[in-house]
Amino acid sequence: MGSLLRSVILLVAALNVLSCHASLIDDIISALQNAVDCASCHAIALPALQVLAKLGNDPFVTVLTDICELTKAEDTDVCVGELSRSGPILAHALRKFEPFGTTATKFCEATLGLCQQPPVTPFNVPFPKPMPALTSTPPTTRRPPFKVVHLSDVHIDRNYTVGSDSNCTKPICCRNYADHVGPITEPAELFGNHKCDSPPDLAQSLLSAIQEFGSDAAFAIFTGDVVEGTWDTWLVNSSNTAADLQEWNSQMLESIGLTVYPAVGNDATPVNSFPRNTTVTTIGDAQFVFDVQSLGWEQWIGGVAAQEVHDISGSYGAVVPGTQLRIISMNTQYWYKQNFWLYDQNNQVPDPNGLLAFLVSQLQAAEDAGQRAWIIGHIPSGKSDFPHDQSNYYDQIVQRYKNTIAAQFFGHSHKDEFEIAYSDWNNQTADTADSIEFIGPALTPTSGNPAFKLYDVDPDTFEVMDMKVYFTNVSDPTFHESPTWQLYYSARESYGPLVDPILGPEDALNASFWHRLTEVFEQNGTAFQLWNTRLSRGGAVSSCTGDCIQTAICDMRAARSENNCDVTSPGIGLRRAVQEDHAKQQDSDCEGGRLRRILAHVMASRDTLSE
Ligand SMILES: *[C@@H]1O[C@H](CO)[C@@H](O)[C@H](O)[C@H]1NC(C)=O
Ligand SMILES: *[C@@H]1O[C@H](CO)[C@@H](O)[C@H](O)[C@H]1NC(C)=O
Ligand SMILES: *[C@@H]1O[C@H](CO)[C@@H](O)[C@H](O)[C@H]1NC(C)=O
Ligand SMILES: *[C@@H]1O[C@H](CO)[C@@H](O)[C@H](O)[C@H]1NC(C)=O
Ligand SMILES: *[C@@H]1O[C@H](CO)[C@@H](O)[C@H](O)[C@H]1NC(C)=O
Ligand SMILES: *[C@@H]1O[C@H](CO)[C@@H](O)[C@H](O)[C@H]1NC(C)=O
Ligand SMILES: *[C@@H]1O[C@H](CO)[C@@H](O)[C@H](O)[C@H]1NC(C)=O
Ligand SMILES: *[C@@H]1O[C@H](CO)[C@@H](O)[C@H](O)[C@H]1NC(C)=O
Numbered sequence: 001m002g003s004l005l006r007s008v009i010l011l012v013a014a015l016n017v018l019s020c021h022a023s024l025i026d027d028i029i030s031a032l033q034n035a036v037d038c039a040s041c042h043a044i045a046l047p048a049l050q051v052l053a054k055l056g057n058d059p060f061v062t063v064l065t066d067i068c069e070l071t072k073a074e075d076t077d078v079c080v081g082e083l084s085r086s087g088p089i090l091a092h093a094l095r096k097f098e099p100f101g102t103t104a105t106k107f108c109e110a111t112l113g114l115c116q117q118p119p120v121t122p123f124n125v126p127f128p129k130p131m132p133a134l135t136s137t138p139p140t141t142r143r144p145p146f147k148v149v150h151l152s153d154v155h156i157d158r159n160y161t162v163g164s165d166s167n168c169t170k171p172i173c174c175r176n177y178a179d180h181v182g183p184i185t186e187p188a189e190l191f192g193n194h195k196c197d198s199p200p201d202l203a204q205s206l207l208s209a210i211q212e213f214g215s216d217a218a219f220a221i222f223t224g225d226v227v228e229g230t231w232d233t234w235l236v237n238s239s240n241t242a243a244d245l246q247e248w249n250s251q252m253l254e255s256i257g258l259t260v261y262p263a264v265g266n267d268a269t270p271v272n273s274f275p276r277n278t279t280v281t282t283i284g285d286a287q288f289v290f291d292v293q294s295l296g297w298e299q300w301i302g303g304v305a306a307q308e309v310h311d312i313s314g315s316y317g318a319v320v321p322g323t324q325l326r327i328i329s330m331n332t333q334y335w336y337k338q339n340f341w342l343y344d345q346n347n348q349v350p351d352p353n354g355l356l357a358f359l360v361s362q363l364q365a366a367e368d369a370g371q372r373a374w375i376i377g378h379i380p381s382g383k384s385d386f387p388h389d390q391s392n393y394y395d396q397i398v399q400r401y402k403n404t405i406a407a408q409f410f411g412h413s414h415k416d417e418f419e420i421a422y423s424d425w426n427n428q429t430a431d432t433a434d435s436i437e438f439i440g441p442a443l444t445p446t447s448g449n450p451a452f453k454l455y456d457v458d459p460d461t462f463e464v465m466d467m468k469v470y471f472t473n474v475s476d477p478t479f480h481e482s483p484t485w486q487l488y489y490s491a492r493e494s495y496g497p498l499v500d501p502i503l504g505p506e507d508a509l510n511a512s513f514w515h516r517l518t519e520v521f522e523q524n525g526t527a528f529q530l531w532n533t534r535l536s537r538g539g540a541v542s543s544c545t546g547d548c549i550q551t552a553i554c555d556m557r558a559a560r561s562e563n564n565c566d567v568t569s570p571g572i573g574l575r576r577a578v579q580e581d582h583a584k585q586q587d588s589d590c591e592g593g594r595l596r597r598i599l600a601h602v603m604a605s606r607d608t609l610s611e
Contacts, residue, residue: 152411153442224265414447448536
């Protein structure tokens, strides 16, 4: 009965659509091409897309898929796969907001790059207690530091096939595709290729290196992203994603012999897509991620925290046994511009799924118990893909609990970098610097040389005393037989002597230190270029001179995203990206799913499409 009704509805919809399909395609293409700035995004692009979305998910997906194929944005299988997965989420959002409201502006910014983010919507995060006048955080007793391993963004492609072509027309190569034609031009090697995500053998090599250099570590943190090609979702479904997550948990368990404190990354189906717990939906749900990780992580984080992973959308807090350190692992996907589920209402939701409130409760518990806290998560709070609203609210929490938070750790950018928070954002000095985020690096060779970090940590203050990066060089001829891992640099050794005053033996690599280092970068071009090379472990260096240096330093001083110096260029940034080759496209700043790229391609298709 139900299925008969459904068939009738589908038939009616199909008939309706057939009659006006061709003109719909023209309308959408011309609307996307004529949207050139924020005003025309609101006035032209959104109304056209909303008309289409209101016809239903199926027509929306069909029309956009046809457009994707017609403009040759991607191969047919990619168009079909991507839009069948992401299309319904976009259509759902487009049906829910007014074309001239704040959500609409945010949507234009995130999907088409045509608006800037609107001003922060004022919201005061509620706190259970005021900040204590006196801090009770323990001073160091100068005991020897302990070691902690930090790994991130492994992006393992379980379908990586040695000998397949690393030069292909798909968003992800090094696989055997049925429609591959012609001879193999650049065969994929055993341990990986700069154009492709990590083969399982490279992941195993990383875990062996961690055993070698970090066998005496107290524990490891993993800041997310397991599944291949975060930007490519056209083949992945929830069964594949769940299997990949489980396999990586097992691999870590078997191979590194350390307790791991993990964080949820972008891995959902489709990628980045985590509906709010109040969203009524029959299409896609991220709870399977929390179910899988609750089970997979319990052995490391304990039963209470595992229950939190299940109940609190993937976030948890756990005190490291035998210490006064509380690790708070946040699922940052509800604070992510490319999670298109978040655009499905006109009213701004300050705290989706109550995760900011959860962070406050964890930090308050740490403060009450005289503990120090580490926040770990996937997306650093200062990135341009972290919404200004949620970043501002997040910073309110960091400022309230700055004496409890000893350090923060993130991934996502695939780069070895850092971000600083300040008590006075209008007066950024070593004295007002008060919290530090350590970021990346990644395993996947798409963004440079595979790497991980080892920290030396003070056992009383839990502040970082040294940060050492280990890497393997993909360009080294021996890499393809057997990757050699080695120390790349020590931040204390390399940067400590440069700052003024020189870093003393008992000084931590705290926010004040990193701020002083940014002052060095302003003065010393050699030191800045060293940092710029190290972003990708020398594996994918892009030149940075002039204004680029100012922007890079501004971004280091911006753990609150409204303070970064990244500007969304009306269409242009996206349009340029389409012309770049696949390896370049996979640069993480563009990491927003294939969908955004397809739309950009259509916008740019004015010249290539014969009308
Ligand atoms: C990936 O591998 C699985 C099993 O090995 C196979 O079923 C699947 O078709 C492969 N997918 C691709 C895209 O090659
Ligand atoms: C990559 O493949 C294309 C055809 O698919 C070919 O034209 C090009 O020469 C190949 N690149 C290399 C470096 O072999
Ligand atoms: C996901 O895709 C695989 C093939 O890659 C298939 O075997 C499986 O049934 C699919 N799962 C779901 C939930 O659609
Ligand atoms: C859903 O999110 C709200 C905050 O938006 C939170 O208060 C509530 O506890 C959440 N419910 C569940 C079941 O996670
Ligand atoms: C900026 O901060 C420094 C250090 O805390 C302080 O000495 C100075 O007076 C502040 N300047 C302004 C304009 O607030
Ligand atoms: C960082 O350490 C220095 C020296 O040990 C100290 O003077 C400064 O207050 C610290 N800064 C922060 C933000 O903890
Ligand atoms: C990696 O190896 C290549 C080739 O030997 C060399 O030119 C490059 O400097 C190495 N990179 C680093 C970061 O050591
Ligand atoms: C600038 O940085 C380089 C590289 O770290 C260092 O060798 C040099 O001594 C620095 N110069 C000054 C004037 O501090």
